[in-house]
Amino acid sequence: MAARPSPKRPARPAAPAASPAAKPLALVYLLGWLIPGGGHLWLGRTVKGLVFLVMLPVMFVIGLALEGRLFPFTPGEPLVALAAIANVGSGLPYFIARALGFGAGRVLSVTYEYGNAFLITAGLLNALVIIDAHDIALGRK
Amino acid sequence: MDTTSHLMLMALFAGCVAVVGGVLLKDTLRQQARSAAEIFGSLVGAALVLGWILYFFPL
Numbered sequence A: 001m002a003a004r005p006s007p008k009r010p011a012r013p014a015a016p017a018a019s020p021a022a023k024p025l026a027l028v029y030l031l032g033w034l035i036p037g038g039g040h041l042w043l044g045r046t047v048k049g050l051v052f053l054v055m056l057p058v059m060f061v062i063g064l065a066l067e068g069r070l071f072p073f074t075p076g077e078p079l080v081a082l083a084a085i086a087n088v089g090s091g092l093p094y095f096i097a098r099a100l101g102f103g104a105g106r107v108l109s110v111t112y113e114y115g116n117a118f119l120i121t122a123g124l125l126n127a128l129v130i131i132d133a134h135d136i137a138l139g140r141k
Numbered sequence B: 001m002d003t004t005s006h007l008m009l010m011a012l013f014a015g016c017v018a019v020v021g022g023v024l025l026k027d028t029l030r031q032q033a034r035s036a037a038e039i040f041g042s043l044v045g046a047a048l049v050l051g052w053i054l055y056f057f058p059l
Helices: A024-035 A038-042 A046-065 A078-088 A092-101 A112-137 B005-023 B030-055
Strands: none
Touching: A024 A038, A024 A112, A038 A046, A038 A112, A046 A092, A046 B005, A078 A112, A092 B005, A112 B005, B005 B030
């Protein structure tokens, strides 16, 4: 039986070449998490980084000012744990607020839920910012 | 600012999210501004529409 000629495979698209100033991804994640926008600043996206550096902590502070709560990791309460994970996403502002005793939350306050919305969203947006920094570091953007 | 105004707080929240979203999604200033305006309008518009729908279905 004659061997069938193997069809020519299309060439694979070349992987994006690493830039000469490639940064370690772990450091991009760490910096981006601790300092909102820090990953972008380190990667040279100064304007974007500065916008995140201002807006995300401002959202976090508004959340605290509206008497929102920094949720604890409570075993057996998965929804509270999810909120706690989102809160930790804010990075250094979260740890500073915790250290200074902010974020106790006052359930009876009329703005309590708004405060929670600001605090949780600030952390989740920072996660999106870290993913964006990841794409930039890999040369996808 | 009246911090107990739900409408103001909603607009403030939408504004913050819109700025971050617009800058995150687009690369040029013009595109970012347009995207932020769209996000802001969508958030506030959806909240107002839902608010009016719920007005006709009181608990």
